[in-house]
Amino acid sequence: MLKVEGLTAAYGRIEVLHDLSLYVEPGEIVAIVGANGAGKTTLMKAIAGIHPVAAGTITVGGEDVTRRPAHERVTRGLALVPEGRQVFGPLSVADNLALGAYRAHGDVSADREEMEALFPILAQRRRQAAGSLSGGQQQMLAIARALMSRPRLLLLDEPSMGLAPIVTREIFEALAGRHRSAGLTVLLVEQNISAALKLASRGYVLETGRVVAEGRSEDLLTDPAIQRAYLGG
Numbered sequence: 001m002l003k004v005e006g007l008t009a010a011y012g013r014i015e016v017l018h019d020l021s022l023y024v025e026p027g028e029i030v031a032i033v034g035a036n037g038a039g040k041t042t043l044m045k046a047i048a049g050i051h052p053v054a055a056g057t058i059t060v061g062g063e064d065v066t067r068r069p070a071h072e073r074v075t076r077g078l079a080l081v082p083e084g085r086q087v088f089g090p091l092s093v094a095d096n097l098a099l100g101a102y103r104a105h106g107d108v109s110a111d112r113e114e115m116e117a118l119f120p121i122l123a124q125r126r127r128q129a130a131g132s133l134s135g136g137q138q139q140m141l142a143i144a145r146a147l148m149s150r151p152r153l154l155l156l157d158e159p160s161m162g163l164a165p166i167v168t169r170e171i172f173e174a175l176a177g178r179h180r181s182a183g184l185t186v187l188l189v190e191q192n193i194s195a196a197l198k199l200a201s202r203g204y205v206l207e208t209g210r211v212v213a214e215g216r217s218e219d220l221l222t223d224p225a226i227q228r229a230y231l232g233g
């Protein structure tokens with residue numbers, strides 16, 4: 001589904017991602033975990049096509065998109081839920097969802113109903129301005145809006161940021177449900193390492209722009225070095 005090979009990215013002359021490689025198979029949930037400043041957001045932006053790639057390749061569904069603009073990657077099935085949600089605050093929940101449909105691909109109202117079933121609070125808040133929702137509800141809306149484009153791969157940048165653990169759990173459970181019922185493929189980056197690795201089947205540990213460990217989530221969760229460094233164990 002996604003293959004990143006030898007990816008290097010920079011801000012000006014300062015390189016922040018170094019020769020980074022990873023892959024996501026169809027139907028997988030994969031987590032990239034790492035501390036603040038590790039390069040998670042830059043990586044997601046590079047994959048989505050909103051940050052330039054200095055070296056390396058990004059392949060989506062076997063097709064090289066490294067030099068393709070962001071909107072073409074959307075039509076190839078990528079949808080990014082950016083860090084900090086970025087819903088359209090003055091617009092209603094329903095309008096935010098409709099905008100997520102991006103290009104009419106059939107019955108938008110049926111897709112909206114599906115999203116309201118996934119996150120029932122969005123049905124209750126349908127006519128309300130997105131900006132009036134709580135942080136957790138805005139994250140639900142941001143995810144639902146991305147799903148409205150019927151992505152083949154959902155890219156999630158720190159969905160748990162600023163949310164109470166119980167709200168994070170609710171959102172991750174919805175993602176897991178969508179994964180089971182519709183085979184949703186997800187690549188998420190998170191500082192919340194334990195929650196992310198519990199949702200994902202595989203993970204990568206990112207440290208100052210490099211992958212320092214990778215493997216099955218249960219192995220990473222019990223890895224002594226990772227426990228020491230990140231899980232306080």
Ligand SMILES: Nc1ncnc2c1ncn2[C@@H]1O[C@H](COP(=O)(O)OP(=O)(O)O)[C@@H](O)[C@H]1O
Nearest residue numbers: 011014016034035036037038039040041042043
């Ligand atoms: N707009 C920017 N200009 C310059 N440096 C940046 C910019 N955004 C991020 N960085 C730097 O790039 C590195 C990676 O940042 P980021 O990708 O946001 O990490 P994360 O999402 O893991 O917190 C950090 O050292 C950060 O300071």
Ligand SMILES: [Mg+2]
Nearest residue numbers: 040041083158
């Ligand atoms: Mg970030």
